Amino acid sequence: SKIRVGLLFGGRSGEHEVSIRSAQAIATALRSDQNASKYELLPVYIGKDGVWQKGEIAQQVLASGEPLYLTDEKTTSTDLVPSPSLLPEATNFEEIDVWFPILHGPNGEDGTIQGLLTLMQVPFVGSGVLGSAIGMDKIAMKMIFSQAGLSQVKYKTVKRSQIWSNPCIFPKLCDELEAELGYPCFVKPANLGSSVGISKVRSRAELVTALDNAASYDRRIIIEAGVEARELECAVLGNDQPQASVVGEITYQSDFYDYETKYTEGKAAWFIPAQVSDNIANKIKEMAVQAFLALDAAGLARVDFFYVEKTGEVLINEINTLPGFTATSMYPQLWASSGISFSELVNQLIQLALERQPEVS
Numbered sequence: 001s002k003i004r005v006g007l008l009f010g011g012r013s014g015e016h017e018v019s020i021r022s023a024q025a026i027a028t029a030l031r032s033d034q035n036a037s038k039y040e041l042l043p044v045y046i047g048k049d050g051v052w053q054k055g056e057i058a059q060q061v062l063a064s065g066e067p068l069y070l071t072d073e074k075t076t077s078t079d080l081v082p083s084p085s086l087l088p089e090a091t092n093f094e095e096i097d098v099w100f101p102i103l104h105g106p107n108g109e110d111g112t113i114q115g116l117l118t119l120m121q122v123p124f125v126g127s128g129v130l131g132s133a134i135g136m137d138k139i140a141m142k143m144i145f146s147q148a149g150l151s152q153v154k155y156k157t158v159k160r161s162q163i164w165s166n167p168c169i170f171p172k173l174c175d176e177l178e179a180e181l182g183y184p185c186f187v188k189p190a191n192l193g194s195s196v197g198i199s200k201v202r203s204r205a206e207l208v209t210a211l212d213n214a215a216s217y218d219r220r221i222i223i224e225a226g227v228e229a230r231e232l233e234c235a236v237l238g239n240d241q242p243q244a245s246v247v248g249e250i251t252y253q254s255d256f257y258d259y260e261t262k263y264t265e266g267k268a269a270w271f272i273p274a275q276v277s278d279n280i281a282n283k284i285k286e287m288a289v290q291a292f293l294a295l296d297a298a299g300l301a302r303v304d305f306f307y308v309e310k311t312g313e314v315l316i317n318e319i320n321t322l323p324g325f326t327a328t329s330m331y332p333q334l335w336a337s338s339g340i341s342f343s344e345l346v347n348q349l350i351q352l353a354l355e356r357q358p359e360v361s
């Protein structure tokens, strides 16, 4: 009989709409000639209100591509304050053999959903609790990367309480950040994605505004020295013996790769494979696999880099354990260019999930 795949999408995050588009692409792949005889698709939609929906409602969102509001709570995607999804009844989903969560950002990519699926005792695609949580938290992630010997930008961390509730130490804090990191620097909430809450700052006034803004998204803030660099990305696929794809490059006209540039058609251009030497490409592939293993990531991840052409330095920026997975997203395109089609990628990810069952006989 067919393997029943619970495609879990939507979610309480600013990346709700992207998640729907990723799910549509995966659903198409599951219904393709290659996969249809092997898998049965069971979509499960988490509304912006956090309510889990299966059956007709989930099918309808997949078909229309439009988010659905079932309760009164209407919020726009960018002003959503992260808050937990409503807990589903595990027994409502007993027919599912393997979950395919394709939720980006908080409450989906950060280990929370992975913890729930672990408790349900059903295998799922992608990283477990540990890898997901570290990948989403830029502070924990940088500590792990540093321990693994991976080069990265200089950074400092601060807590919301240092920014909001302590007017006496705040100017001193800004002095320290300026002295250690200089301008431009990047201010980021520790746990987010899609560049939400991130600012590039060039002066004390901008720093103060950026810290206050980042603090409205997260309790923990990271401030990084800005580098002038090319942005390269590499896809990783596998469990304990992960493989790296070809390397891709992103270019854009805007100040940095911000939310608008990411999600407005035509604002960013991609080059796959990136025009870099074999030496640099190999170094990036090696670092991508090292980063993946350092986190105990599983299944898939997209690892992002800064290549400082002037000095030849390659710095790791971040790992994304549930990267965008739409038909035109970087992750599947990097694999397509490496010889693995979208349908085959979906097949391999489900097989990797089934192989990674924790029990030993």
Ligand code: ATP
Binding pocket: 153, 186, 188, 192, 193, 194, 195, 196, 198, 224, 225, 226, 227, 228, 231, 256, 257, 258, 304, 317, 318, 320
């Ligand atoms: P994603 O959507 O990939 O999950 P994110 O929200 O996790 O992104 P980052 O990748 O950390 O955010 O940063 C977003 C963008 O900001 C980068 O792609 C880059 O353009 C710019 N940027 C971030 N940090 C730096 C830095 N230290 N130096 C130069 N540019 C930076």
Ligand code: MG
Binding pocket: 192, 193, 194, 318, 319, 320
């Ligand atoms: Mg990220």
Ligand code: MG
Binding pocket: 104, 105, 192, 193, 194, 320, 323
């Ligand atoms: Mg992300």
Ligand code: MG
Binding pocket: 304, 318
């Ligand atoms: Mg990024």
